[in-house]
Amino acid sequence: MSQALQLAEKGLYSTSPNPRVGCVIVRGNQVVGSGWHVCPGQPHAEINALNAAGAATQGATVYLTLEPCSHYGRTPPCAEALVKAKVAKVITAMQDPNPLVAGRGFSLLKRSKIKVQNGLLKAEAEELNIGFVTRMRHKRPWVRMKVAASLDGKTALNNGVSRWITGEAARCDGHRFRARSCAVLTGIGTVLADDPLLTARLVETPRQPLKVVVDSHLEIPINAKVLHGDGELIFTASTSEEKIIALSKAGARPVVLPDEKGNVALAKMMQMLATLEINEVLIEAGSKLNGSFIKARLVDELVIYLAPHLLGNTAMGMLHLPELTNLSEKHELKIQDLRMVGQDIRIIARFL
Numbered sequence: 001m002s003q004a005l006q007l008a009e010k011g012l013y014s015t016s017p018n019p020r021v022g023c024v025i026v027r028g029n030q031v032v033g034s035g036w037h038v039c040p041g042q043p044h045a046e047i048n049a050l051n052a053a054g055a056a057t058q059g060a061t062v063y064l065t066l067e068p069c070s071h072y073g074r075t076p077p078c079a080e081a082l083v084k085a086k087v088a089k090v091i092t093a094m095q096d097p098n099p100l101v102a103g104r105g106f107s108l109l110k111r112s113k114i115k116v117q118n119g120l121l122k123a124e125a126e127e128l129n130i131g132f133v134t135r136m137r138h139k140r141p142w143v144r145m146k147v148a149a150s151l152d153g154k155t156a157l158n159n160g161v162s163r164w165i166t167g168e169a170a171r172c173d174g175h176r177f178r179a180r181s182c183a184v185l186t187g188i189g190t191v192l193a194d195d196p197l198l199t200a201r202l203v204e205t206p207r208q209p210l211k212v213v214v215d216s217h218l219e220i221p222i223n224a225k226v227l228h229g230d231g232e233l234i235f236t237a238s239t240s241e242e243k244i245i246a247l248s249k250a251g252a253r254p255v256v257l258p259d260e261k262g263n264v265a266l267a268k269m270m271q272m273l274a275t276l277e278i279n280e281v282l283i284e285a286g287s288k289l290n291g292s293f294i295k296a297r298l299v300d301e302l303v304i305y306l307a308p309h310l311l312g313n314t315a316m317g318m319l320h321l322p323e324l325t326n327l328s329e330k331h332e333l334k335i336q337d338l339r340m341v342g343q344d345i346r347i348i349a350r351f352l
Contacts (some may be wrong), residue, residue, distance in 0.1 A: 001063045001093055002121065003022075004022035005022055005093070006022065007024070007036040008037070008065045010036050010038075011036055013205040013207065016182045017132070017278070018279035019037075019129045019132040020036075020065075021064070021066045022034075025056075025057060025062050026062075031059060033051070033057070039206065044068075044069065046068055048083060058085070058274070060087050061070035061090075062082060062087050063120075064091070064092045065094070065121075066129070068104070070100075070104040070108050071304065078105070079104075081305050082114065085171070088115065089114065089115040089117070089312050090116050090133060091117045092120070093118075093122050093124070095118060098124065116335070129137070129279075131279030132190070135281070140271055140281055141270060141274055142301070143283065143293070143300050143301075144282050144302075145285075145294075145331075146174055147305070147318045148304075148307070149165065149304065149306055149307070151254075152310045152311060152315075153313075154310075154318075155317065155318055157316070158317060165307050166342075169342025169343040170305040170307070170341045172202040173341045173346065179220060180280065182209055182273050183212050184198045184281075184333075186214070187286055188213065188219050189285070189286045191224050193226050195226075198226055198284070199229075207228070209312075210231070210233065210256040210276075211232040213233070213234050214266075214289060215235070217237070218254070222297050232252045233252070234247055234252050234255065235255050235257050236264060237257070237258035238256070245294060255268050255272070265294050290318065290319050295321065300351060301336075301348065302347070303348050305345070306344060306347065308344070320337075332351070332352040333352060334350050336349060
């Protein structure tokens, strides 16, 4: 199963919106076939492993990181393929949280007298597909917020200068999070200040994440670099017909989604992204929008890079949050990972 999970991880940058899945087929004490799901529309991990194994599948044991699908989607049901291959046993890491499957794959196998065992390395399998699991169970993406700061928690000088706070290794690591994400989200403040591309450039990836901009008043310039792709989502509270038409002609997709205060309705935005099959969202924004997301309790995970220098009191902070008057009001987190990336410290923490 550990080998199957390693195979599944090969699809970290490519399988979205599908889950990352690996499969290893064993007969006796020998691996006779293995495979992983590469990208949507291509064969699933089970099919690749079955093809590799050939006639050796009869009576074999299949190690699979996710319950085999039982429905017709972009590809035929994998559970039926396992039955036709006459395997003897299927051991999985986790049940598929997709309501279209959710145990039906197991039932199909059992009806065909194939032994089924589930739960081996379940936590590792769920972690690998944390976005897919969150979208299926909670109808929203997994939201990860990335921040680069100095040791005193500052993200830019008071005059706005911020390049580069962290070193090259940390920037490359940040691009890995971009590459695995279905969407990278920023705010209009960052667009106006930095004119970012929001692409994954420092790692090899077969696809680019969708670019999403939160722009309540449609201040985004038509020539902004973030609009140089195709189909970027611009969430706004503005109904300016002229700007909406201009953005649409530029290839962007403006979405009017106001809240009661005239800002973008962030929670509804995340729900909409889930309907677009967005599993993981990476937020790379300024302190104001960062704070708004955290206040709305829409962030699951923080990825913070701390560089070994100090920028002083007047520099810009990471998060714009209201003053607390009691320590009981603090935002609780759990440190998931702490390591050096080049000369910088990387902290991954999740909200409790």
